[in-house]
Amino acid sequence: MSYLLRTIVTAASFWVAAWILPGMSLTADTGTPDTGESIIALLLVSVVFGLINGVIRPIVSLLSLPITCLTLGLFTLVINAAMLSLTVWVTSFLPVHVTIDSFFWTTILAALIIALVSTIGNRLIASVAPIND
Structure with a gap:
C-alpha cells in the first residue's frame, strides 16, 4: 500500500512540474493524451522513475x-x-512519455520541483496515515 501511495505522490509531482515548466510536457504517440490517458501515463512514468531511483x-x-x-x-x-x-530517455520507448526541451536548466528545475513536491506529499501522507511497511 505504501508503494502505491508513493507512486501516486510521484505522479502528482511530475504533473506539477509539467504544469509549472513550459519546457516539460507529457506526450503520446497518438497526440496529446486525454485525462484518463494522462493519469495512467503519469503513473507509468512515476513507476519508471521509481525503478531508476531504486536501482541506478x-x-x-x-x-x-x-x-x-x-x-x-x-x-x-x-x-x-x-x-x-x-527517465525521459527510457520513457521515450513507451507509447506515452515525458519530454523535456534541450535546455539544461529545465531539467534541473524539473528535478527540484519533483523532489520538493514528492517530499512534501510523502510527509503529509506519513503524518495523516502512518504506514507500516
Whole structure:
C-alpha cells in the first residue's frame, strides 16, 4: 500500500512540474493524451522513475560521493537531474512519455520541483496515515 501511495505522490509531482515548466510536457504517440490517458501515463512514468531511483541512483550516488562532499551536497541536484533525464530517455520507448526541451536548466528545475513536491506529499501522507511497511 505504501508503494502505491508513493507512486501516486510521484505522479502528482511530475504533473506539477509539467504544469509549472513550459519546457516539460507529457506526450503520446497518438497526440496529446486525454485525462484518463494522462493519469495512467503519469503513473507509468512515476513507476519508471521509481525503478531508476531504486536501482541506478544508489550506484551513481556512491561513485559521486567525493564530488558531493566537495560541493557540500549540491551535486545531489545534478544527480537528480541525471536520473530525470534517464527517465525521459527510457520513457521515450513507451507509447506515452515525458519530454523535456534541450535546455539544461529545465531539467534541473524539473528535478527540484519533483523532489520538493514528492517530499512534501510523502510527509503529509506519513503524518495523516502512518504506514507500516
